Amino acid sequence: MMTIIFCFLSFSLSLIFIFMSHPLAMGLSLLLQTLLLSMSAGLLLPTFWFSYILFLVFLGGMLVLFIYVASLASNEMFTISTNLSLIMLVSLLCLFMILLFSDSLMFNYPNIFMDFLTTHMNLNIINTFIFKMYNFMNYILTLMMIIYLLLALVIVANIVTVYEGPLRPLT
Numbered sequence: 019m020m021t022i023i024f025c026f027l028s029f030s031l032s033l034i035f036i037f038m039s040h041p042l043a044m045g046l047s048l049l050l051q052t053l054l055l056s057m058s059a060g061l062l063l064p065t066f067w068f069s070y071i072l073f074l075v076f077l078g079g080m081l082v083l084f085i086y087v088a089s090l091a092s093n094e095m096f097t098i099s100t101n102l103s104l105i106m107l108v109s110l111l112c113l114f115m116i117l118l119f120s121d122s123l124m125f126n127y128p129n130i131f132m133d134f135l136t137t138h139m140n141l142n143i144i145n146t147f148i149f150k151m152y153n154f155m156n157y158i159l160t161l162m163m164i165i166y167l168l169l170a171l172v173i174v175a176n177i178v179t180v181y182e183g184p185l186r187p188l189t
Contacts, residue, residue: 028054034047042096
């Protein structure tokens with residue numbers, strides 16, 4: 019039942035995102051979308067570990083984007099349009115109508131699916147999959163990817179000039 023609610027809210031946020039014009043409102047919508055995605059992934063997976071990592075990484079990226087957009091559009095007014103409010107109200111009313119008037123058998127399918135997952139996928143299988151990612155055959159590829167990302171970070175930091183643009187130092 020919770021996964022259906024999360025899917026409906028995610029769909030509503032996707033529809034609302036089309037009508038947004040302010041970058042900070044778009045960032046907030048994207049952050050809420052990620053929160054819903056991580057919560058539904060946490061409900062489907064046996065552990066919430068992946069959901070926590072996904073949300074924290076995305077939150078770090080959104081903080082960088084927030085600083086950049088706030089310095090670019092610092093004087094732009096943040097207003098909420100009536101169309102956006104109307105769409106949000108209608109979508110929430112539809113959600114509550116679906117939840118109130120739906121057949122209770124419809125909501126049993128996710129529970130059956132979760133029972134199947136919990137009985138057939140135990141924690142040892144998941145640990146085996148994680149272990150296979152860092153085994154002897156793949157450690158060279160993983161090490162090369164880490165070195166490549168570090169090298170790309172250093173090169174991009176040297177290419178970007180901090181003397182011009184919105185993120186320049188104030189002194």
